[in-house]
Each structure stands twice: as structure tokens, then as C-alpha cells.
Amino acid sequence: MSKLAEAIRDLEDELALQIVEEEIAQGRNPLDIVAEANEGLVMVGDLFGEETYYLGELMFSVEIMESIMNKLTPLLESSGEGQGNKGKVVIGTVHGDIHDVGKNIVISLLRSSGFEVIDLGIDVSTGDFVDAVRDIDTKVLGLSALLNTTYPEMKNVIDALEEAGVRDQVKVIIGGTICTEAVREFTGADAFATQTMAGVEFCNEVYS
Known part of the structure; x- marks a missing residue:
């Protein structure tokens, strides 16, 4: 340590x-x-x-x-090699949560790694996530949260993507210290991360 x-x-x-x-x-x-x-x-x-x-x-x-x-x-x-060269990543803190430190750390790391990041902010509605996936040419959607009360909201977003017919357009990663494999399975996300660099590695894999 x-x-x-x-x-x-x-x-x-x-x-x-x-x-x-x-x-x-x-x-x-x-x-x-x-x-x-x-x-x-x-x-x-x-x-x-x-x-x-x-x-x-x-x-x-x-x-x-x-x-x-x-x-x-x-x-x-x-120290970044240039922003936006690798691809676009959409990220936001889900509705009901106003914490953004973890999200902001990931954004800084993604940008320094060459991604263009569209930050939707905090307390983002399900509809805004769906609209972003529909309107932005992205392969990755990041859902961030700190409070364990937001598990259902993460699932709501992913269910809404399915209903809108855009779920297959993106890989969804959920992030935060509260996230586990069980939470990933419950929400229907493609991946979860409790460490910031894991989120960056996931984006690199999607865009490789």
C-alpha cells in the first residue's frame, strides 16, 4: 500500500x-x-x-x-495526446444523485487519454441520457453514482435505452464505489468500475 x-x-x-x-x-x-x-x-x-x-x-x-x-x-x-481523437464518450450522474467527483476524475483521465467527453452533469434525467445516445455519435455511455439508492435509476436508464431502440448502439458502464457485479447484473449494464482507470480501460477496449 x-x-x-x-x-x-x-x-x-x-x-x-x-x-x-x-x-x-x-x-x-x-x-x-x-x-x-x-x-x-x-x-x-x-x-x-x-x-x-x-x-x-x-x-x-x-x-x-x-x-x-x-x-x-x-x-x-x-500530458494528453490530443482530445477527441479516439472517439466520444457520454457520461453523467444519474437522477437522484448530485455527486460528481468520481465522474470528473474519469472525465479528466479520458480527455488526457484522447477521448472527447460529453459531460451531461449531475442529477441527469433518463430522457436526457436517451436523447444523448440518440443524438451523439458515441459507443460508450457512463452512468455515475455514489448513493446506493440510485440502483433502480441506473436500471431505468438502460431499460429506457431498450424501449427507445438505441441500446445496441452503446456499451453502458456504471461507475462508483457502490457498484458491484450484482449491481451490474441488476441494471443490465455491460460493465462496472470502482476504480477510475478501469473506466478508461473499458473505453479503450470499446474503441479499439
Whole structure:
């Protein structure tokens, strides 16, 4: 376990930011720093699932990650090979959830990896997701959420894509610390990701 992951797991915000600053100064690849930070965030998610941590701790870890990404995003974007060359990805936080840190991290990584990302924002209605798939030439739709109460809404979106006759146009990936294989099966998504880089890898596979 890296020192950064451990600091995030233990919710030591000042230490985590100090470690990030040191790693930036040492010339570390920003993607490697994100991977370390994400490792800590996943561990917080596991502790939340075990009821060792509660929603307050989970939200605080997300705030720590947001502060880290504020430092890393400019480095990620400047290291990209060009935006929009690989293809388009549509992403949004589903209706009933206003959390966007995880979504924004994935967006930064996707853009730095050469994808054009259409961000629908937070609390996105089912109809807006369907319209985006219908109107935008994309092969990937990302549904993001933090709250486990949004499982049914993810399923609603995928069911609506079926009803609109556009489900076969896209691969749907659901993302967030709450996502599991069981949630993927329930919603009908093609994949799930609890780690940000897994989402990027999925998009690379779809567009390869």
C-alpha cells in the first residue's frame, strides 16, 4: 500500500495533499498518483460497505480526492495526446444523485487519454441520457453514482435505452464505489468500475 493510499484510507487530508505535492515535485507521472489515490478511495469504499465507515467518512474521502484532482487535472490535461481523437464518450450522474467527483476524475483521465467527453452533469434525467445516445455519435455511455439508492435509476436508464431502440448502439458502464457485479447484473449494464482507470480501460477496449 502506498503512503498516499494509506493517508486517504485514514482520512488524513493534509498528509495526503502533502504527499501529492511531493510526488508532483519529484516528477511522478500524474496517472500513477491518481492510481495511488484511487486505491485509497476504494479502501474507504470497502470500509463503508463493512459499516466501519459511514456516509460522513465516505463523503470526506471524496472531498480529499477532489482536492487532489484539483492539483492533478492541469497536469493530466497537459500530458494528453490530443482530445477527441479516439472517439466520444457520454457520461453523467444519474437522477437522484448530485455527486460528481468520481465522474470528473474519469472525465479528466479520458480527455488526457484522447477521448472527447460529453459531460451531461449531475442529477441527469433518463430522457436526457436517451436523447444523448440518440443524438451523439458515441459507443460508450457512463452512468455515475455514489448513493446506493440510485440502483433502480441506473436500471431505468438502460431499460429506457431498450424501449427507445438505441441500446445496441452503446456499451453502458456504471461507475462508483457502490457498484458491484450484482449491481451490474441488476441494471443490465455491460460493465462496472470502482476504480477510475478501469473506466478508461473499458473505453479503450470499446474503441479499439
